[in-house]
Amino acid sequence: MFQDITVKExxxxxxxxxxxxxxVRSPSEYKDSTIPGSLNIPVFNDEERAEIGTIYKQVSVDAAKELGLAIMxxxxxxxxxxxxxxxxxKAVYCWRGGMRSRTAATVLSLMDIHVNRITGGIKAYRKYVLDTLEQKxxxxxxxxxxxxxxxxxxxxLRQLQQEGYPVVDLEGLAGHRGSIFGHIGLQSNNQKTFDAELVERLKQLEDSPYLLFEAESKRIGxxxxxxxxxxxxxxxxxxxxxxxxxxxxxxxxxxxxxxxxKEQYLAAFQLIKNRIHTPIAAEIGKSLEEGRFAHGIQLLLEHYYDPKYNYSFSQYEDSAPIVVAVDRVEEAVEAVKDILRSRMRHKTGA
Incomplete structure (x- = not known):
C-alpha cells in the first residue's frame, strides 16, 4: 500500500x-509550475483532462469517473x-493530492511498486514556498x-556558479534578462516557478558564508x-x-x-523610443533595421541605458563600492574571485 506524506515530511x-x-498532472499543468526536479508522468494528457472535465460539468461525476477509468x-x-x-x-503528487495521485499510487501499489503520495499536492507545496519566502x-x-x-x-555570475561559488542567478531563475529586450530568445518563467526555484537554490546555499548575486531591480520582467x-x-x-x-x-x-x-528587437525598441531624443532614436531604429546592430547598441547604451543606470546607482547606499575595471569579461571573473578570497580571509582572520 502507498504511504501519504506531507510536504514537511x-x-x-x-x-x-x-x-x-x-x-502526475497533465503536461500543461506541469509546464506552468511544478516542484523543482520533478518528472512528469501524467495520468491524463491535456486533451483527456479537458474531455473528463467537460463530462464532469455537463453530465455527472460518475460519468466522468467512468471515462477516466476507461482512459487510464x-x-x-x-x-x-x-x-x-x-x-x-518515489513520491507522486497532483494538484491537491486528490483523485489522480491516489489513482496512480493505488495502481502502482497493486503492481508491487511502492510510492509515497504527497498530501495536498502542488497546492500544499506552493503554500510552503510562499510561507518560506515571507519568513525568510x-x-x-x-x-x-x-x-x-x-x-x-x-x-x-554563471561562470562562478559553474565553478561552485554560491551564486543566486536571479535572471536565470526568472528566464529574463531584466531589460525591455530581456525576454527575447528565452523561455520566461512565471512567478510560481521563480519562487520555487529560488527556495530550492537558497536551500542548497544555506550553509554558505556569503551569497553572490546581481543588483536587480524589484521586477525582472x-x-x-x-x-x-x-x-x-x-x-x-x-x-x-x-x-x-x-x-x-x-x-x-x-x-x-x-x-x-531582429523583428522582436525592433518591436521592443518601439516601447522605449519615445524616451530617447528624437534624432538619436531615429538613428537607433535605422541601425537596427539595417542590421548595423553594433552601432545601434552603442547608441542605446550612450543615450538610454547608461544615463538610466547612473541615476539609479547614485541612489545606492554603499558609498565605497569595489570597482573592477578590466578589458575582458574573463578578467572580471578572476578579479571577483580575488575580491571574494580577500574578503573571506579578512573576515576569518586567516
Missing part, C-alpha cells in the same frame, strides 16, 4: 535520501513501465554585482523579487564591473543575438 526525507518526485485502463501498461524504470524511492531572512554576507549594461555581470533579497542588495558589498564600450557592445551581441531575433 517530504523535505525531512529529502535531507537524508534521494527521492524521485513524479508530477488503456494506458496502464506503459504507465507502470515508466515507474518501474525509476530506481529508488539571510544571515550570510552578500556580494552584489553592479555595472552598466553589457559589462558581463550575468556571464561572470513580470517576476517580483522578494523584499528580503532587495534589502540584502542594499546592505551587501557592492562590486562594480567596468568594461570598455567596445567590449560591452561585443558582450551584448553575444548575449542577445539580435541578428536572429
Amino acid at each position: 517530504l523535505l525531512e526525507l529529502q535531507s537524508s535520501k534521494k527521492i524521485t518526485l513524479i508530477d 485502463s488503456a494506458k496502464l501498461p506503459n504507465f507502470v513501465k515508466q515507474f518501474k524504470e525509476i530506481e529508488g524511492d 531572512s539571510l544571515d550570510a554576507d552578500a556580494f552584489v554585482l553592479h555595472g552598466l549594461t553589457g559589462t558581463g555581470k550575468t556571464a561572470v 513580470k517576476i517580483v523579487v522578494p523584499d528580503f533579497l532587495m534589502k540584502k542588495k542594499e546592505s551587501g558589498a557592492a562590486i562594480v564591473l567596468e568594461l570598455p564600450m567596445a567590449e560591452r557592445v561585443r558582450q551584448i551581441l553575444e548575449d542577445y543575438n539580435p541578428a536572429a531575433y
Whole structure:
C-alpha cells in the first residue's frame, strides 16, 4: 500500500535520501509550475483532462469517473513501465493530492511498486514556498554585482556558479534578462516557478558564508523579487564591473543575438523610443533595421541605458563600492574571485 506524506515530511526525507518526485498532472499543468526536479508522468494528457472535465460539468461525476477509468485502463501498461524504470524511492503528487495521485499510487501499489503520495499536492507545496519566502531572512554576507549594461555581470555570475561559488542567478531563475529586450530568445518563467526555484537554490546555499548575486531591480520582467533579497542588495558589498564600450557592445551581441531575433528587437525598441531624443532614436531604429546592430547598441547604451543606470546607482547606499575595471569579461571573473578570497580571509582572520 502507498504511504501519504506531507510536504514537511517530504523535505525531512529529502535531507537524508534521494527521492524521485513524479508530477502526475497533465503536461500543461506541469509546464506552468511544478516542484523543482520533478518528472512528469501524467495520468491524463491535456486533451483527456479537458474531455473528463467537460463530462464532469455537463453530465455527472460518475460519468466522468467512468471515462477516466476507461482512459487510464488503456494506458496502464506503459504507465507502470515508466515507474518501474525509476530506481529508488518515489513520491507522486497532483494538484491537491486528490483523485489522480491516489489513482496512480493505488495502481502502482497493486503492481508491487511502492510510492509515497504527497498530501495536498502542488497546492500544499506552493503554500510552503510562499510561507518560506515571507519568513525568510539571510544571515550570510552578500556580494552584489553592479555595472552598466553589457559589462558581463550575468556571464561572470554563471561562470562562478559553474565553478561552485554560491551564486543566486536571479535572471536565470526568472528566464529574463531584466531589460525591455530581456525576454527575447528565452523561455520566461512565471512567478510560481521563480519562487520555487529560488527556495530550492537558497536551500542548497544555506550553509554558505556569503551569497553572490546581481543588483536587480524589484521586477525582472513580470517576476517580483522578494523584499528580503532587495534589502540584502542594499546592505551587501557592492562590486562594480567596468568594461570598455567596445567590449560591452561585443558582450551584448553575444548575449542577445539580435541578428536572429531582429523583428522582436525592433518591436521592443518601439516601447522605449519615445524616451530617447528624437534624432538619436531615429538613428537607433535605422541601425537596427539595417542590421548595423553594433552601432545601434552603442547608441542605446550612450543615450538610454547608461544615463538610466547612473541615476539609479547614485541612489545606492554603499558609498565605497569595489570597482573592477578590466578589458575582458574573463578578467572580471578572476578579479571577483580575488575580491571574494580577500574578503573571506579578512573576515576569518586567516
